[in-house]
Amino acid sequence: MRYIVIGAGAVGGSIGGRLHESSRDVVLVARGAHGAALREDGLRFTTPEGTRQVRVPVAGGPEDVELRPDDVLVLAVKTQHTADALTRWAGRPVAGGGTAGESLPLVCAQNGVENERLALRLFRRVYGVCVVLPASFLRPGAVTAACGPYTGVLVLGRYPDGTDDTARRIAADLEDSVFRAPVVPDVMRFKYAKLLGNLAQTVEALCGPVTPGSPAAELAERARAEGTAVLKAAGIDCADTAELAALREGAVEARPMPEGERALGSTWQSLARGAGSVEVDYLNGEFLLLGRMHGVPTPVNETLLRLANASAAQGREPGATAAVDILALLRAVP
Structure with a gap:
């Protein structure tokens, strides 16, 4: 599986950086000064282990990526940018036939509950993620993830509900990349x-x-x-405060x-x-x-x-x- 991380800020940069460091195939999608810094110097990624330059492939948008059948799109933009991102990616052709919206899984690693609603209009396979990932993105090219022993908890499930093998495969890759990633049938509760x-x-x-x-x-x-x-x-x-606290503890x-x-x-x-x-x-x-x-x-x-x-x-x-x-x-x- 290759992970196309659309929006390489605090959350997307942390997920993409960790997946890359665990030898997963990753492309970070970023524009403007941030995209330029990532292309020139790599991702300056700071965690409790230290700071390093993570050289992850970078794309400016869907026109820069030739999509493959094994790709997973990870949407990590702010919600006010979701509709534009979905429109730009959904119709992109996938090698072997079909479009991204028809055949690729889309994972909403975002706050709020509107992203999945918007995504399901254009993508057949939508996954929600409850993101518990304290991280910061304050200057171009640099992301800081300040927690351990896990970088974050990413609760994953199908939208509107359910689980499947794709969710479990994604979770396994995340678990191997310094995240806790439980798969649940009711992700929207979280x-x-x-x-x-x-x-x-x-x-x-x-x-x-x-x-x-x-x-x-x-x-x-x-x-x-x-x-x-x-x-x-x-x-x-919705899940209660004790359930969320148990995820972090x-x-x-x-x-x-x-x-x-x-x-x-x-x-x-x-x-x-x-x-x-x-x-x-x-x-x-x-x-x-x-x-x-x-x-x-x-x-x-x-x-x-x-x-x-x-x-x-x-x-x-x-x-x-x-x-x-x-x-x-x-x-x-x-």
């Missing part, structure tokens, strides 16, 4: 649970670290309470890093890189959508979404908004 956890990332992107007892922690808890109420009203089952723990580089969550990183957009329409926004469908008010998530999008559009630094100001704004909401 993805909805992770989605609840992602709500705190919007708060930290706006306000900085979410420390116990702080105004930021109050905001994050209120956002999560809304999300929990929405899922209950929608009748959506003894497997994904912060380690001292050789370069001392630390970063917060992926939304914080998007603001720090000046990416121009953030993923909140599909994180907090998922709960707005469900809340509107099922009559559950979500003023906290709506406010956080609006402020985060404005911060990205205006190029504001992460942590530039005081949590107390957001709480005051919420008190004024009718």
